[in-house]
Amino acid sequence: MVQALKTAFPHTIPVLTGYFFMGAAMAILMVTSGIPAIWATIMAVAIYAGSGQFVMVGLLAAGFDPVATFLVILMVNARHIFYGLANLTRFRDFDRYRWYLIFSLTDETFALFSSVKVPPEIEERKFLTAIAVLDQLYWIAGCTVGAFAGTLITFDVTGIEFVMTALFVVILIQKLQEKDGRSPAFVGLAVAVICRLAFGSEAFIISTMIALVAVFALLRPRLDPVEAA
Amino acid sequence: MSEFQIGIMVACGAAATILTRFLPFWLFGTREPPRFVLYLGRTLPPAVMAMLVVFCLKDAKVLTWPFGIPEILGVAITAGLYLWRKNMLLCVIVGTASYMALLQFVFPAMANS
Numbered sequence: 001m002v003q004a005l006k007t008a009f010p011h012t013i014p015v016l017t018g019y020f021f022m023g024a025a026m027a028i029l030m031v032t033s034g035i036p037a038i039w040a041t042i043m044a045v046a047i048y049a050g051s052g053q054f055v056m057v058g059l060l061a062a063g064f065d066p067v068a069t070f071l072v073i074l075m076v077n078a079r080h081i082f083y084g085l086a087n088l089t090r091f092r093d094f095d096r097y098r099w100y101l102i103f104s105l106t107d108e109t110f111a112l113f114s115s116v117k118v119p120p121e122i123e124e125r126k127f128l129t130a131i132a133v134l135d136q137l138y139w140i141a142g143c144t145v146g147a148f149a150g151t152l153i154t155f156d157v158t159g160i161e162f163v164m165t166a167l168f169v170v171i172l173i174q175k176l177q178e179k180d181g182r183s184p185a186f187v188g189l190a191v192a193v194i195c196r197l198a199f200g201s202e203a204f205i206i207s208t209m210i211a212l213v214a215v216f217a218l219l220r221p222r223l224d225p226v227e228a229a
Numbered sequence: 230m231s232e233f234q235i236g237i238m239v240a241c242g243a244a245a246t247i248l249t250r251f252l253p254f255w256l257f258g259t260r261e262p263p264r265f266v267l268y269l270g271r272t273l274p275p276a277v278m279a280m281l282v283v284f285c286l287k288d289a290k291v292l293t294w295p296f297g298i299p300e301i302l303g304v305a306i307t308a309g310l311y312l313w314r315k316n317m318l319l320c321v322i323v324g325t326a327s328y329m330a331l332l333q334f335v336f337p338a339m340a341n342s
Contacts, residue, residue, distance in 0.1 A: 188276025
């Protein structure tokens with residue numbers, strides 16, 4: 001596992017940067033809203049979802065409403081269902097490792113899983129677990145530092161969130177260059193842009209998810225000719 | 230709000246998140262998934278990567294100043310550098326640094342709005 005962590009580390013550096021500062025930003029916002037600092041760490045361990053935790057801060061500030069919290073977080077994080085579907089067969093033989101891999105499947109961890117080449121000398125399940133563990137540690141560190149020592153970050157980090165955009169842009173390019181990835185990537189890009197323009201920012205995730213499943217169902221004879229027959 | 234109530238809310242947020250991550254495995258974990266689900270499992274990752282890029286950029290101001298110029302330049306620099314050097318880490322760092330410099334020094338009005 002130590003070797004897996006060492007080999008995985010370089011792949012996770014973009015996530016380290018993004019998670020540390022975004023976790024800190026979330027925690028500073030949370031403390032400013034009057035929530036005790038320790039809850040930033042607890043949420044980083046138990047919820048571990050970037051945009052979900054930003055929304056949690058707003059929900060906590062709005063007052064006690066567990067049902068609304070459950071439903072809103074369900075909507076915000078619904079895209080995770082796709083990450084599970086994409087890894088159904090991959091995780092199947094991962095034994096006890098799979099429970100943590102499923103629990104920790106964030107946007108960024110999923111993106112790294114989709115792009116990394118597992119080195120031949122390391123077991124795939126250990127390599128993926130190493131990535132997942134490192135990513136969550138960065139997030140916990142960012143949330144904790146932000147909550148307890150947020151005032152120590154004095155330099156201007158405006159725009160640091162672009163590190164995630166850049167990571168997704170690079171992996172999208174990789175997918176566009178793969179023979180099997182090109183068509184689905186173009187479909188995804190077209191559907192996402194159209195949904196953003198048609199349904200606005202608030203309904204973006206849900207509308208894109210529904211539209212993607214519908215469009216892929218319609219395109220199945222083209223994209224999956226053997227299976228669809 | 231008491232710490233107990235915060236705890237209940239956080240537990241609800243955690244339960245909802247865990248549900249979104251485990252649902253596919255609870256539905257299809259022990260049996261062979263339908264072929265349509267396997268097909269989605271193959272086609273969704275590239276499509277979702279495009280969705281995440283748009284998700285990150287969905288609140289960029291494109292109709293008012295600065296017309297999405299920092300985002301367009303940031304993506305162009307990241308993509309161009311990746312096509313040129315094929316080095317993920319390098320272009321993520323340079324792309325992000327360029328975007329931050331654009332926001333903070335070239336289009337500082339946007340950073341404060």
